[in-house]
Amino acid sequence: xxxxxxRFITYLQQNDNRGIVEIYRLYASxxxxxxxxxxxxxxxxxxxxxxxxVDIYRMSADGQFVLTCPFEAFLVTICKRKWLxxxxxxxxxxxxxxxxxxxNLDKDDEAEADRHADQLExxxxxxxxxxxxxxxxxxxxxxxxxxEHQEQVADRLGLTYAYLRKKKSECMAQLGRLVKAHxxxxxx
Amino acid sequence: xxxxxxxxxxxxxxALAADxxxxxxxxxxxxxxxxxxxxxxxxxRDIITKHQAAEAGVPALEATLRQARTAHEADVxxxxxxxxxxxxxxxxxxxxxxxxxxxxxLFAPDFEQLPEMATxxxxxxxxxxxxxxxxxxxxxxxxxxxxxxxxPLITDDTxxxxxxxxxxxxxxGQAQYRxxxxxxxxxxDGPSVFAGDACYFAAVAWWRxxxxxxxxxxxxRVAETSDYHKKAERLKKKL
Numbered sequence: 001x002x003x004x005x006x007r008f009i010t011y012l013q014q015n016d017n018r019g020i021v022e023i024y025r026l027y028a029s030x031x032x033x034x035x036x037x038x039x040x041x042x043x044x045x046x047x048x049x050x051x052x053x054v055d056i057y058r059m060s061a062d063g064q065f066v067l068t069c070p071f072e073a074f075l076v077t078i079c080k081r082k083w084l085x086x087x088x089x090x091x092x093x094x095x096x097x098x099x100x101x102x103x104n105l106d107k108d109d110e111a112e113a114d115r116h117a118d119q120l121e122x123x124x125x126x127x128x129x130x131x132x133x134x135x136x137x138x139x140x141x142x143x144x145x146x147x148e149h150q151e152q153v154a155d156r157l158g159l160t161y162a163y164l165r166k167k168k169s170e171c172m173a174q175l176g177r178l179v180k181a182h183x184x185x186x187x188x
Numbered sequence: 189x190x191x192x193x194x195x196x197x198x199x200x201x202x203a204l205a206a207d208x209x210x211x212x213x214x215x216x217x218x219x220x221x222x223x224x225x226x227x228x229x230x231x232x233r234d235i236i237t238k239h240q241a242a243e244a245g246v247p248a249l250e251a252t253l254r255q256a257r258t259a260h261e262a263d264v265x266x267x268x269x270x271x272x273x274x275x276x277x278x279x280x281x282x283x284x285x286x287x288x289x290x291x292x293x294l295f296a297p298d299f300e301q302l303p304e305m306a307t308x309x310x311x312x313x314x315x316x317x318x319x320x321x322x323x324x325x326x327x328x329x330x331x332x333x334x335x336x337x338x339x340p341l342i343t344d345d346t347x348x349x350x351x352x353x354x355x356x357x358x359x360x361g362q363a364q365y366r367x368x369x370x371x372x373x374x375x376x377d378g379p380s381v382f383a384g385d386a387c388y389f390a391a392v393a394w395w396r397x398x399x400x401x402x403x404x405x406x407x408x409r410v411a412e413t414s415d416y417h418k419k420a421e422r423l424k425k426k427l
Binding site for chain 1: 193194196197198201203225228229231232233235236237238239240241242243245246248249250252253254255256257259260261263264306377378379381382383385409413
């Protein structure tokens with residue numbers, strides 16, 4: 001069931017200046033406290049929040065995404081996961097305190113926020129794997145997923161239509177294999 | 189197998205003839221592997237299409253987010269504003285000096301400055317002890333020692349990216365750029381959390397070898413979110 005906080009998703013989709021200022025007014029200080037409590041500083045928190053909001057925008061850009069928990073729970077969950085990844089990468093500052101400190105999320109809301117965050121990570125992973133593929137495959141996949149007709153794509157890339165289709169199918173199969181081999185997908 | 193994948197793509201593209209489509213759908217009913225692969229391919233296609241379409245709106249959104257962030261930071265109560273006001277002339281003078289020094293390239297970044305090697309990884313006794321010794325050697329600049337210690341760890345467990353990443357960096361520290369690339373390129377091209385940083389250091393290695401095209405390829409892949417993005421941008425300008 002759609003949560004009333006869906007309006008925050010709409011603000012991001014529409015790049016609504018006032019709405020985005022409201023998001024910062026309501027949640028930025030909370031995110032900052034959480035990050036500062038876990039070995040980060042205000043700049044880290046601002047970076048995490050900005051990245052999270054852009055990710056939410058990308059995930060919801062087609063207008064299909066339905067928020068089923070408070071926006072705060074979703075945003076906090078994403079920032080928390082992102083920050084844990086940063087700490088894991090830095091590794092010199094192991095997380096010793098609970099990163100949940102300061103938030104009392106309802107169990108159901110937490111579960112829904114986790115579900116949304118899982119989907120966001122899944123999409124992020126697919127795009128990351130695609131970005132790391134060889135130039136030719138990446139180019140073909142990206143071109144074929146655009147609005148342009150595939151015959152025009154073949155023309156533009158200097159390929160025959162039949163070869164483009166064959167190559168696209170090979171590249172998509174390779175992408176599928178790489179995605180399935182990714183730890184995040186193996187886990188699911 | 190190739191036909192299997194071509195059929196899936198043709199089905200998703202709506203490019204199958206009516207009888208082929210019916211046959212494919214009949215096969216779907218009984219072939220679990222085909223159903224799973226179709227679902228995955230459909231998901232991949234939906235995600236890529238959606239993200240590509242969204243990309244056009246990202247710069248404008250980022251600009252709005254930056255504005256909102258700046259406005260929010262300005263609203264956060266400042267501590268000891270009086271002290272800051274008193275220090276303003278000093279800060280201004282320092283800023284002028286920074287501009288002059290920067291113009292003279294006295295602050296040119298050390299592109300090869302290596303990160304600290306983490307020491308908090310906990311694994312089984314033997315590997316852990318060797319890893320800690322390698323980390324100590326790396327962090328004190330004894331890269332040959334860190335290479336020697338990381339070699340057997342990599343032989344024992346080829347799946348741990350962290351070992352190969354730091355061995356690559358150790359080679360970089362030793363100015364052994366080819367060896368560095370042998371470790372760093374597969375990481376840069378892979379899905380690990382080290383991929384972004386490995387792109388930056390692979391670019392540095394290629395740059396040192398005088399291969400500017402290869403360096404550019406990697407430097408352009410350093411994500412904006414990477415700790416090395418600013419350095420990557422400066423290296424890109426240099427290239």
